[in-house]
Amino acid sequence: MSEISGRQKTLYFLKFIGLGLVVGVAYVDPGNWGTDIAAGSKFGYSLLWVVVMSNLIGIFMQYLSSKLGIATGMSLSENCRENFSKHKTIGLWISAEIAVIATDLAEVVGAAIAIFLLFKIPLIYGAMLASLDTLLILGLEKFGMRKIEAVIIGMMVLIGCAYLIEINLAQPDWNQIAYHAVVPSLNHNSLIIAVGILGATVMPHAIFLHSAMTKTRKTIFDVLKTPKRIIRFSLMDTVVALVFAGLINGAILVMSAATFYQKNLAIESIQTAYQTLSPLLGNVSGLAFGVALLASGIASSVVATLSGQVIFEGFTKLRTNLWKRRLVIRSITVVPAVIALYYGANTLDLLVISQVILSLQLPFTIIPLVYFTNNKKIMGADYSNRILTKTLAIICIGVIIILNVLLVIFQFGLKL
Template identity: 40%
Template sequence: MEFYDVFSGRFPKLHSMKNAHQHRSLDDVHESITVHQGKSKLKRLLSFFGPAYLISVGYMDPGNWATDLAGGSQFGYALLWVLLMSNLMALLLQSLCTRLGIVRGKDLAQCNREIYPKRMNFVLYILAELAIAACDLAEVLGMAIGLNLLFGIDILWGVLISFVDTFLLLYLQRLGMRKLELLIVGLITLIGICFFVEMFFARPQLDEVMQGFIPSLPNHAALYIAIGIIGATVMPHNLYLHSALVQTRKIERSTSAIRRAIKYNFLDSAIALQLAFFVNAAILILAASVFHKNGMHNVAELQDAYRLLGSTLGTDWAPKLFAVALILAGQSSTITGTLAGQIVMEGYLQLRISPFLRRLLTRLLAIVPAIVVIVLFGDKEVGQMLIFSQVLLSMQLAFAVIPLIHFVSDRAKMGEFAIGSYTRFFSWLIAAVIAVLNFQLVFSEVGRWLSQVEHVLLRVLIVGSALGLLLLLLMTFVYPWVLRRRAVRSDVHTSFEVLEFKAASSFRTILLALDFSRSDEKVISQVLQHSPSACKLVLIHVVESASVKYTGGTTEDLEAREDRRRLEQYATFLRDKNYVVTCALRYNDRINAIRICCEQYHADLLIVGSHGHTGFKDVIFGETVNKLRHAGKIPVLIAQ
C-alpha cells in the first residue's frame, strides 16, 4: 500500500511532497539551531560552536591510547611532533568537511552518491560501515577495560554493560542537538581534568617536552609507531559526520553569511582539536615521564599502564584517574559513531531507520566480535582486537579523504568557495601521506596474516581483497576527473522533467479500520470530508478476544457480540449523514483481515487511526500501522 503521512487531521499530502526534504542530513535536527543575529560577535561565535566537539572525541577515543602509550614508553618525548603534525592534518581535513557541508548543503556520503557509480557506492558504504563498527569496537573495549581496571568487573561483563548506553543515547538524542553537544563538552572537560591532574603527579620536564616538537625519528621502529599515531588520529567517520553536523545551524544563503559560517566553524574546529591534541599529548607525555624514564620501554597495553602508574608515581589516584578518563573517552566516542552510521546509511542508501535500531545494529556489530573473541581466547586477545580495529579504520580513511578533496576543489559546484591552489596542494599531499602510511600499515598486517595462514584459498582471498582495495582506491581517485567534462549524475531524486502529474480519480470505496478507541474520532472525521454521493464506506473491526485466539476462527462470545453492536452504532451515525455503509466484522490476524477486506470490497483508500505513540510504545503498539503500509497496493491514510 502506498503510504500517505497526514498531520493535524488534514487530507493527505502528496507522497512526492513528503519526500521533498528527505535528502537532508540528520533531517530531524537539520537547521534546528538558529544562529545569533545580534551585534554581539561572541554570541554569534558561540552559536556556531559545538559540532567540532562531537568530532574531537573521535580523536581521543581508546583506539588512540595504545599508540600514544607505545610512542611515549619507547621513545620518550621524541614523537610529540608527530602528534602535532597529525593534528594539523586533521584540522585541514575537518575544515574541508565544514566547507562542503555549509556550501553544498550536503554531507560527504550524499556527494559520493551523486558522482560515483551505484556498485562502487555500495562498496564505499560497506567500508564506511566497517570503519564505524571498528571504531565502536575500540570504544566498547576501552570502556570494558576501564570498568575492569576501576571496579574489577570482568571484561566480558564490561562489554555487555556497554550495551546499556544504547538506551541512554536514544534518550539523549531526543533532547536536541544543543544539549547533546553540551554533554560532550562536559565529558571532554572531565577527561582533560583527569590528565591535568596526571601531569601534576608525573611532573614532566618542560624543556624535554619542548624538544619533542623538533622532528626526528630515532629508528625504524619509531617510524612504525609514527605511522600508527597518524593512522589512529584521523578518523574516517568524522569526515562524514562533520559535513552533516554543520548543517544543524540555520544560516542565510548569502555570500557573506556563508563565508562567516566557514570562518566560525574553522575556529570551532581549531579549538576542539587542540583539546584532543592535549589529551593525546598528555598520554604520550605521561608514558614518557613515568615509563620511559624508569626503563619501561614496552608499555603499550592499557592494563599495563594502569598497573604501573600506581607503583611508579606512588599514589592510587593516578591509575584511578586513568581508568575514569578511559571510561569517559569510550562513552563520549560512542555517541558520534551512531550519528555517523545514520549519515552514511541515509547518504549512500537513502535508507532511514529509527535511531534505536541504528544504535542497536552498530553496537551489536561491535559487541558480537568482542564477545566471541573473549569467550574463545580470553582477555589476552583484547589488545589485538584494539589493533585490528585501528587497521580497519586505516583501510577506510583514504576512501573518505580523496572524494572530499575532489568535491571541495570543484569550482562548478562550490563556486567562489572552492579551495585555492595552495590549500589544494597541501590537501592532496596529506591525502598521499595518509594513503601511503595507512596502506603500509594495512599491508604489513596482511603480510602477518599470510604468514599465519596455511590454507591456499584463504591466502588467495586475503591477497585478492588487498588488490581489490587498491583498485577501488585508484577508481576513487580517477573517476571524478573522468566525469569533469560532462554533467554529473544526480540520482538523489527522480528528474522533475520525467514526472507525470495527473488529476487523481475520486475514491469510490473507502475502508475504515476501527478499534473502538478515541482514534476512531480522527478516522470518522477524515471520511466526513468526502461527499456521500461520491463514495461508499466499509467499516471493519477485527475481534481478537481470548476465544478467537484459542479457536483461530469466528466466535459469538460476549466481546464479539459487543463489537458487532458498536460497529452498527458507527454505521447508523454515518447512514444518518446519507452515506452508504457496509459493516465487516472479522476475526484474528488484524493485518491479513484488513488486507483481504480491501481486496473483497475493491477499496480505493484505507483510513486507519494513529495513537500518537513514540519511543518504545511505537515499537510495541504501532505494529498494525507499520505493517499495513506494505500489505497492499492502495493508499493508506493515517489520521492523526
C-alpha cells in the first residue's frame, strides 16, 4: 500500500492518535504542580521560559522515543538489554526504577493533598487511600489499552478545562507572559526550581513508555507498511498532545504568578495555594484546583504503573502483572511519604525534590535514546537521525547536564 488517499490518511491518523496524550499526562502530574506553583509564587513569570524550553525538549525526546519503537519494534528498555553489556543494562535499569519511585512519590503526595482539599481527610490517611488506585488499574486492565487511554485522555481534558477556568479568573499580565516565555532569566535562588521544572516536564518514565506503546498500533503498521508514514503520524500526535500539556503547565505557573506573586503572598504548600485561591478568585477556583489535582494524581499514577511494567519487562525479560507492580512500588513510596507527612514535611518541597531527582536521572535515559536513534545498524539507514536531529539531540543533552551540574555546585555551596 504505497499510496493512500487524503481521506484514508486522516482515518488512519485518527486511529493512531492517543499515545501522545497518554504520555502527556506525565507532563502534568502533581510534580509539575509543585514546581510550577513554587516558580510562579516565588519568581513571578520569570521562569516561564523554562516551561517552554522543557516542553520543547520533551516533545523532541518523546518523538525520538516513538521513532525508536516504530523503527525497531522494541521499547527503549528492550533496546538497552539487547545492545548494552549486562553491567550497563543493570545500571540503567536501577536508574530507571529510581525514576519510577520518585515519580510515584509525587503522585502519592499529590493525590493525598487533593483528597485533603476536597474531603478534609488528613494527609497521612490520604496517602494511604491514594494506594487504592490499584483497584482502578485492575478494573481498567480488563477492558484493554484503548479503554485505559480513553480514561486518561478524559482526565487530561478535565485538567485543561479546570485551568482554563483558573486563568480566566486570575486575569494575568499577558505582556509579561509573552516576554518571559522567550527571554531567559535565572539566578542562584531560582536554579533549583528551574531544574525541578525540567525534571517534572521531561519525564524519564514517559520516554520509556512511549517507545513501548507504539506496539499497540501494530494493526495500523501492518496496513500502512512504511514506518516513515507512521513516524510522521507519531510526530503530529506527540506535538499536539504535548503542546496541550505545555499550555497546562504554563497555566499553572501563570496562575500562581498572577494570584500569589503579584500580591506578595508566600506560598509554602499546595494546601496554602488552595486556601488562598478561594478568597481571591472565588469558590469555583478552589474547587477546580482540587478536582484537577486529583485527576492529575490518578491519571499519572496509571501512566507510571504502565511505565514501570514496560521498564521491568524490557530490562529483565520477565512478565509481571500491573497490580503486583503497583503494590511493590506503592509499598516503597507510601511508607516514606507517610513518615514525612507525619513529621510535618512541606508538601511543596517534597514535590520539588522528587522532580529534581528525576532531572538528575534524565541523562541516563536520554543518552541511550539518542545513541540508539543515531545508530544506523539499530534503526536502519532510512530511519536513523539526520545531522540536524543529531545536533538538536546533543544540544538538549548539553542543556540538561549543564543545569544539573550547576544545581549540584550551588547546592554544595561551591563557587564557580
